[in-house]
Amino acid sequence: NAGVTQTPKFQVLKTGQSMTLQCAQDMNHEYMSWYRQDPGMGLRLIHYSVGAGITDQGEVPNGYNVSRSTTEDFPLRLLSAAPSQTSVYFCASSYPGLIYEQYFGPGTRLTVT
Amino acid sequence: AQKITQTQPGMFVQEKEAVTLDCTYDTSDQSYGLFWYKQPSSGEMIFLIYQGSYDEQNATEGRYSLNFQKARKSANLVISASQLGDSAMYFCAMSGPGPSSGGSYIPTFGRGTSLIVHP
Numbered sequence: 001n002a003g004v005t006q007t008p009k010f011q012v013l014k015t016g017q018s019m020t021l022q023c024a025q026d027m028n029h030e031y032m033s034w035y036r037q038d039p040g041m042g043l044r045l046i047h048y049s050v051g052a053g054i055t056d057q058g059e060v061p062n063g064y065n066v067s068r069s070t071t072e073d074f075p076l077r078l079l080s081a082a083p084s085q086t087s088v089y090f091c092a093s094s095y096p097g098l099i100y101e102q103y104f105g106p107g108t109r110l111t112v113t
Numbered sequence: 114a115q116k117i118t119q120t121q122p123g124m125f126v127q128e129k130e131a132v133t134l135d136c137t138y139d140t141s142d143q144s145y146g147l148f149w150y151k152q153p154s155s156g157e158m159i160f161l162i163y164q165g166s167y168d169e170q171n172a173t174e175g176r177y178s179l180n181f182q183k184a185r186k187s188a189n190l191v192i193s194a195s196q197l198g199d200s201a202m203y204f205c206a207m208s209g210p211g212p213s214s215g216g217s218y219i220p221t222f223g224r225g226t227s228l229i230v231h232p
Contacts, residue, residue, distance in 0.1 A: 033219050040122070042204060042224035050217060058219070090158065096218055098146040098208050099165060104158035 002026050006091050006105035013081040013112045021076040021108050023091030029103070031094045032074040036060065036087040037107075043090065049074055050096065081112045115140045115209050117223035124228050126195045133180070134190040134226045136205035142166075146208040147188040148220060149179065153201040161203075164188060195230045202227050 007022045025032065033048035035058075045058030049068040063085060065077040074093075078085060088109050092102040116139040126132040138147065149161040164172045164179045172179045180189040188207075192199055206220040 031218065035222070040224060042119075043206075043222040045219060045221070048217065048219045050212065056217070088156070092158075094218070096211065098144060098211070098218060099163060100208075100218070101148055101160040101163060102150075102158070102206075102220065103160075107156050 004091055004093055004103050004105035006089075006108050008108060009106065011108060011110050013078070013110065015081060015083060015112060017081050019078050019081065021078075021089055021091075021110075023074045023076065023105060024072050025074075025091075025093040025103070026072065027093060027103065028071060029093035030071070030096050032068065033058070033092050033102070034064070034066065034074070034076045035090045035092065036085075037090060038087050046076065046089075078110075083112045086110060086112045115142075115145075115207050115221045117205050117207050117221055119205055119223035119226050121226045122224075124226055126192075126228065126230055128197060128230055128232050129194055131191060131193045132195055132228065134192070134203050134205075134228065136188045136190065136223060138186050138188060138205075138207050140186075140207065140209065142210050142214070142216075144210055146220075147179065147181070148206040148208070149177070149188075149190045150204045150206065150222075151199075151201045152204065152225070153198075158204075162190070192228075197230050197232060200228060200230045 034046040035043040047066040091105040147164045151159045205223040208220040
């Protein structure tokens with residue numbers, strides 16, 4: 001099992017550019033989510049999905065878009081990159097339920113100049 | 114809305130000593146789950162321990178234990194016999210009620226505590 005994979009690992013964008021962060025999992029998890037991690041702020045939820053075709057907003061959704069066409073994939077799109085989106089992005093997946101821990105990808109470090 | 118508070122931005126401990134990392138939470142739900150994750154300097158997120166709101170006994174996993182005080186809404190992580198490899202960021206998280214209660218199981222995270230273990 002590869003677990004949760006994310007690509008790319010590092011990315012530098014110019015302000016206004018768009019890009020897609022890829023996330024895939026091979027554990028047949030229904031739940032997938034995207035977090036951003038900034039110093040002193042912990043992990044903040046951007047968007048999440050409870051199954052294929054179903055997505056919802058988290059705490060900090062502005063400037064990001066998601067879709068979930070398959071159980072395995074959950075890409076995060078930056079529509080028009082801004083310096084405030086410089087962060088480390090984590091994708092996570094889990095089974096549905098209170099008791100299940102999140103499985104995290106290795107993260108993508110994004111810098112917007 | 115759920116909220117997790119970790120009031121210790123940084124903690125120091127001597128190798129082989131025990132350390133407690135604080136976590137308090139706020140929720141009006143009766144069913145919830147509490148988690149601790151470790152993030153070493155390499156960046157990956159590692160699940161450590163889980164406690165359910167209805168569990169009467171404190172969870173333990175090797176050198177990790179969760180001191181769960183439901184009335185005080187606290188879920189402190191205790192690391193016994195600290196090792197140099199325990200130096201990392203530690204995050205407390207809480208999962209809430211599911212879709213049947215109008216929520217999702219997606220957890221909320223605290224801001225983290227940086228632990229440094231001194232030799």
